[in-house]
Amino acid sequence: MPEWLTQAEFVIERDPERCIQCKVCVRQCANEVHRFDAELGEVFSDSDKCVGCHRCVSLCPTNALSVRQVELDFRSNANWTPQAIRNIYKQAEQGGVLLTGMGNPEPLPVYWDRMLLNASQVTNPSIDPLREPMELLTYLGAKPTRLKYEGGDEPRLETELGPQLELQVPVMFSTMSYGSISYNASLALARAASEVGTYANTGEGGLHAGIRPFAKNMIVQVASGRFGVDADYLNAAAAVEIKIGQGAKPGIGGHLPGEKVTAEISATRMIPLGTDAISPAPHHDIYSIEDLRQLIYAIKETTRYRKPVGVKIAAVHHIAAIASGAVRAGADFVAIDGYRGGTGAAPTMIRNNVGIPIEFALAAVDARLREEGIRQDASLVVAGSFRCAADVVKAIALGADACYIGTGALVAMGCHLCQKCYTGRCNWGIATQDPYLTRRLNPNIAVRRLVNLLESWRHEIKEIMGGMGINAVESLRGNRDHLRGIGLTDRELNALGIQMAGE
């Protein structure tokens, strides 16, 4: 029996009529798929190693290449899918945990696609955002239930509002650490956030000196590895986020292998050069909700109550109770990451099977916090695969204050979702530390693309709101009357707190 049963997942087709043997593909593919045979003077391809990132296809000057997924290479079987069989071969050959990158790709229902939005007709005029004000400004942070005024002819505000993040568009860049992505990618996210007036999140990668100038548009994370955390780091940023969990791999930690811990990363994360950066599954000082409270207040003390402190949790069962606990523990915002959230590396089994959809998590948390009368105590930020402006509008209508986008931002920078981020050979220069590859991502161009993305979403959000006859985002937030479900069961409609289309 042959030792290797794993077969190529992609076929590479090279049109001999078009190929001019320029060797661009040879240089571009870090997976060494393309090879130039000097003797024959011809480029050959070894599809076995191809990950389907389309770098070579995109850069081939004569459009000579196409890369296709291999279809039906096994006898068809609805239960034993090609992926299931391949995974078994892989494990039988190598032993060990299946690894992968990016978010859950399984064909599970995307509930955003089963919710439709409303628009005004006749009784309520729609608003043209090009001619009328259309306001998206959003404040994240704890709000008091009410404002107190000193009476008199000129009432004076007595209540002082706690620290708030001010977002020009209710979309932020999600946690992506320097280490899991390249310096250029991190820089581009930070710069784009400050240009648009929103925030980028350091993840647990620390705050690189080159990114500090943009720190007022950064949220810094305190994760279980505590990489790069000191008082300076906490005080430099606009807000601090404690990472409890992540949608792609709830309940497990992270591991940046030593070979990726370059001099720059070691300095930024404050760990020795070349050592593995291991984030334990739990924080070793958080074993219960009181412990979380202590950490929240330790950070608030350190930042003199001038920064909102948030908590990021993965969407899992009983998410409403967990989120309520985090709010009661003092979180100024709670970020919930759904099971489609992306990652640089995760065990495939966990990514594809653990967690719940962000749609249900959000609906349950918003409803619970309202029931308990603590919704204003914390803002809700949701993450876990927002693909377009309509997803964002639906999330806000369900009850979110803002959305985090991670994968979407990487795609804007060129990511082709090959899911091989964990290999460190990202041909698009994003999920890699290899200087040969990171050079490919020009931060100026990446910033422009990210800004363009947020600007276009901003326009689309305004357009949709205008159609609803709503001119301020606070009137959309939690306004589930503007959502209708299609193809959903009664239970699902109830869980989402929305009515059916036609009702």
Add this chain to the structure above:
Amino acid sequence: MATRRLLPFKDMGGCSITGIMDESGRRFAGDTIIRSIRNMHERSNGLGGGFAAYGIYPERDEQYAMHLMFDTHQAKRDTEALLDQRATVHLAEPIPTRAHPAISGEPILHRYFVNIEADRGRPHLGEDDLVVELHMQINAEVEDAFVFSAGKNMGCFKGVGYPEDIGEFFRLEEYDAYIWIAHGRFPTNTTGWWGGAHPFSLLDWAIVHNGEISSYGINKRYLRNFGYECTLQTDTEVIAYMFDLLMRKHGLPLELACSAMAPPFWNEIERMDEVEQAQARAIRAVYGGALLNGPFAVVVGSTGRMIGFSDRTKLRPQVCARSGDRLYISSEEAAIRTVCPDPDVVWHPEAGEPVLGELQAGVKVN
């Protein structure tokens, strides 16, 4: 009935509204307001009309006047049992009406003058809170019973029909009030139901409303946080509850309450001085759920006060006039001039800018 009114549907449609206040506290009969609203006949479609009047029960001004409608005698009995259990009823009597050719299918209309003693188990609740609770309880729990209003020295009169006919049906020319507000309805999505007509009232708040509130979905969830259950088919109730919450419970002055409901735009806020800016930002950040979006113009009555205000882009008409002690607020100038041909001043308030009528200093009505 009970199930129908629990549907979380909004009121959609156009309307006519008008309000007249005599700031000297002098009371005048209801035929004036009927003439004013009749002038806007075209703005309603016969599916709802109503009035609120302030100062009509001076001899019982310490008691809450509960105007109720019942679809069945059983509902009346159930409600009365509940009233006996929770309140002291000083007087119960039918609301006087006259047979009117244009009005039919009226429910049983009754009024009760009540007080509620402090609840020893819940000393933090004042009489107002207990009356609100009772009001909500009847609407939510008693099948086929519905509270039109439950305020002191005021009352709502409303039903299915054109407002001028409803006014005659309720014999409003026999009442004297210092504030009258009226409403003619043009609903597009609710069948005629007497309880669904405007004004909508809570305690002594009464609201007439022209417009549709596109933020209704979040407003009602926001209000639920504070114990207000929106159970009607109309989004007017959110405005009433919002006034009650912001002004009575949170103690915001009128200007600030209105700036929570119809806040200035951010670009206007940026042009304010620092102190005003901080206030405006705080209001928008904290009271986002109270922002009323979509086109509306409202007239709000409460003891000693009449307020007119519109949405922040003024997508529904509102015009005001003054003549001597009288303040007029209406959808149309013609409706004012019918009853006051030569006002001292007529003006169109800015979008979101409240217009306030208040009793002159020293005038007591309760």
